[in-house]
Amino acid sequence: MYIDLLIKIKNAQAAGKPILKVTATKADKAVADVLSERGFVKSVELKGKSYKKYLEIELDGAKKISGLKFRSKPSLRNYAGYRELKKVKGGYGTLVLTTPKGILTDERARREKVGGQLLFEIW
Numbered sequence: 001m002y003i004d005l006l007i008k009i010k011n012a013q014a015a016g017k018p019i020l021k022v023t024a025t026k027a028d029k030a031v032a033d034v035l036s037e038r039g040f041v042k043s044v045e046l047k048g049k050s051y052k053k054y055l056e057i058e059l060d061g062a063k064k065i066s067g068l069k070f071r072s073k074p075s076l077r078n079y080a081g082y083r084e085l086k087k088v089k090g091g092y093g094t095l096v097l098t099t100p101k102g103i104l105t106d107e108r109a110r111r112e113k114v115g116g117q118l119l120f121e122i123w
Helices: 002-015 026-038 106-112
Strands: 019-023 043-047 054-058 068-070 094-099 102-105 116-122
Touching (some): 002 026, 026 043, 026 054, 026 102
Antiparallel strands (some): 068 116
């Protein structure tokens, strides 16, 4: 799940690891692509055979994750429309949400006028 992926990335950055390998799911790949787009990871590659796929995430040269706040969890899911999306840390952070158009950042969701389930804030 994406929660485990984010904690692994944050811990690997704190430990100074250049590369992180984690098992791959579609949701984790989508979240890792959003993090790559925002500069929190340098690159994301899907590797391995069909039954043993993993993500290889390059961390060198990327900005470090200084904070995370999970907005939804399995027992309590939070939803918002695109008009209700606020900037995180005055625009310094990013809100990630899942929408009918896929996993998007708050900026892109406002631009495409689509709301959805709030996943997490990252800065």
